Amino acid sequence: MHIPDGILPISVNAGGYAATAAVTWYSIRKIKQKENPREGIPKASLLTAAFFVVSWIHIPVPPTSVHLVLNGLLGALLGYYAFPAILIGLFFQAVMFGHGGLTTLGINAVIMGLPAILAYYIFRLRKLGGKDSPKKDGAFGFLAGAVAIGVSVAIFVGILVTNLPTDFISAEVERAAIYTLAIAHLPLLGIEGTITSLLVVFLRRVRPGILDGV
């Protein structure tokens, strides 16, 4: 899911940085509009650590393997804090482990951060139609986690397929490999949805205040 350096043309990387700068600015603006913007920082900081570490958890999906992302979980629990949290997590992943790259930091933030904001709005839908309940939290938590990773995969595939290099040995082979990887991510929709669902239900039971802000 992390696009490394040297894969995309400079123009796409620059566009990714521009989009990330705009979304980061908007996210911070929304955070500042809160009554106490500092209140969400501890939660965002801990979930940034979780996002950073979780990319090492590989799930074998023959013929390849995929890793957890948890951008839907961050979106559901953090709201607009999720985008800067993911951006910081991606930066450390690129600098320390070589997951992704510095030139592609912007585009990777778009791939994983924008669906996190979408997950936030999906999770907020639980408040529609009367009182929320653990079942509704669980159901919308699942939707938020699954949709976020699904949209991330769709953006990832779209960016790669539309930017295949012309001097490459076979664009067809690369395209087929990209589609294979995308299909391998399908089980991840269920896994991330389930993790998000279980966690929000658990938090509602032990610390309901955490879900109040979102």
Added chain:
Amino acid sequence: MPIKWKVIAPLIGILVLGLALPVKAFAHGASIKYTVSTVIELVASYDSGEPMAGAQFTIYAPDDPATPWLTGVCDDEGRFSFAPDRSQPGTWDIQIRQAGHGDIVHIPIGGDAAVTGGGGGYSKLQIGLMAAAVVWGSVGTALYFSRKRRA
């Protein structure tokens, strides 16, 4: 049969049999040919350890880093090898790519050519320490912002 033929006939029989048997012949002449070349072997794998089987590689020579000098596909173990043109000393760039993942390695060829090399390659302990440092930084940030402000 005269005594002379009693000796010669078996000898001829043995000779004919020897020629007819399908045994490998050993000639006395020998020819050895050799070619001196530096072959560079690369092995590509994901950080999960699984090989980049079928990944495509593109090699750029030092004199023209924009035009591919050689392209090909890794084997099932993510392995491939090539013999660089020794008349082009300098840094050879090799990009390996599969499904939007990959890396570029820069190999100096010339007087001080590297014998082995590669990108990444942290030990598990190093990775664990780095991850712990970032997690500790995040926990510290969380603790700092969760402290109560003085009135």
